Amino acid sequence: MAKSTSKPRRAPTRSRSARPSQAEAEEAVRTLLRWAGDNPAREGLLDTPRRVVKAYREYFSGYDLDPSQILKRTFEETDGYDEMIVLKDIRFESHCEHHMAPIIGRAHIAYLPRKRVVGISKLARLLECYAKRLQIQEKMTAQIANTLNDELQPRGVAVVIDASHHCMTTRGIHKPGSSMITSRMLGAFRTDASTRREFLAFIGLPPSSIGTGS
Numbered sequence: 001m002a003k004s005t006s007k008p009r010r011a012p013t014r015s016r017s018a019r020p021s022q023a024e025a026e027e028a029v030r031t032l033l034r035w036a037g038d039n040p041a042r043e044g045l046l047d048t049p050r051r052v053v054k055a056y057r058e059y060f061s062g063y064d065l066d067p068s069q070i071l072k073r074t075f076e077e078t079d080g081y082d083e084m085i086v087l088k089d090i091r092f093e094s095h096c097e098h099h100m101a102p103i104i105g106r107a108h109i110a111y112l113p114r115k116r117v118v119g120i121s122k123l124a125r126l127l128e129c130y131a132k133r134l135q136i137q138e139k140m141t142a143q144i145a146n147t148l149n150d151e152l153q154p155r156g157v158a159v160v161i162d163a164s165h166h167c168m169t170t171r172g173i174h175k176p177g178s179s180m181i182t183s184r185m186l187g188a189f190r191t192d193a194s195t196r197r198e199f200l201a202f203i204g205l206p207p208s209s210i211g212t213g214s
């Protein structure tokens with residue numbers, strides 16, 4: 001195979017200074033409006049670029065958050081609590097990186113603490129931090145589990161996400177009602193079937209619905 005002489009591709013930068021300005025982002029929206037066949041100068045569309053950019057700032061606010069920082073504050077006075085901790089049915093909205101279309105669903109996050117626990121809202125914040133980025137569901141599921149595992153070093157982590165992809169429901173193949181389920185099991189959730197079953201029971205899934213294949 002011929003050796004490639006092309007320059008290595010630079011990793012995408014996340015630094016704020018490298019971002020286009022607000023004016024440039026609004027101009028890009030005007031271009032899309034013209035491309036769609038409309039007139040960005042008509043009264044109803046005059047404020048649309050500003051609104052779209054404001055909405056995008058919200059949809060993609062996760063790039064400005066540091067996921068590990070979210071889990072930095074932990075509590076050790078738990079009287080030795082070492083049972084499963086589950087936050088279930090956490091609603092979220094994300095956007096797929098292929099079409100920038102909404103992904104809307106629910107996440108269930110669990111861990112088996114080792115000595116310390118984290119404030120429960122931080123699990124939802126961790127989810128938000130990754131959801132408010134361009135995503136594929138598999139990656140988001142793994143990112144949440146891996147960050148929890150790295151930061152808390154618990155005995156196990158489980159993440160299940162069940163979500164509807166608007167790129168599949170409102171365009172393309174048009175399958176409204178379909179949803180995608182992903183899971184990532186680490187530590188005891190991966191190696192111990194009874195731990196996994198207990199978690200699945202907590203989130204209302206049948207015991208054999210999610211295996212680990214290992």
Ligand SMILES: Nc1nc2c(ncn2[C@@H]2O[C@H](COP(=O)(O)OP(=O)(O)OP(=O)(O)O)[C@@H](O)[C@H]2O)c(=O)[nH]1
Nearest residue numbers: 096097098099135136137138165167168171172173
């Ligand atoms: N695995 C996975 N696929 C996703 C996710 N979000 C969107 N997709 C899929 O990404 C794929 C992109 O496929 P392409 O063939 O490049 O794009 P496309 O022509 O718009 O595909 P269609 O959606 O089939 O019309 C589609 O099959 C989407 O359903 C996700 O979170 N995980």
Ligand SMILES: [Zn+2]
Nearest residue numbers: 096098099167
């Ligand atoms: Zn998509």
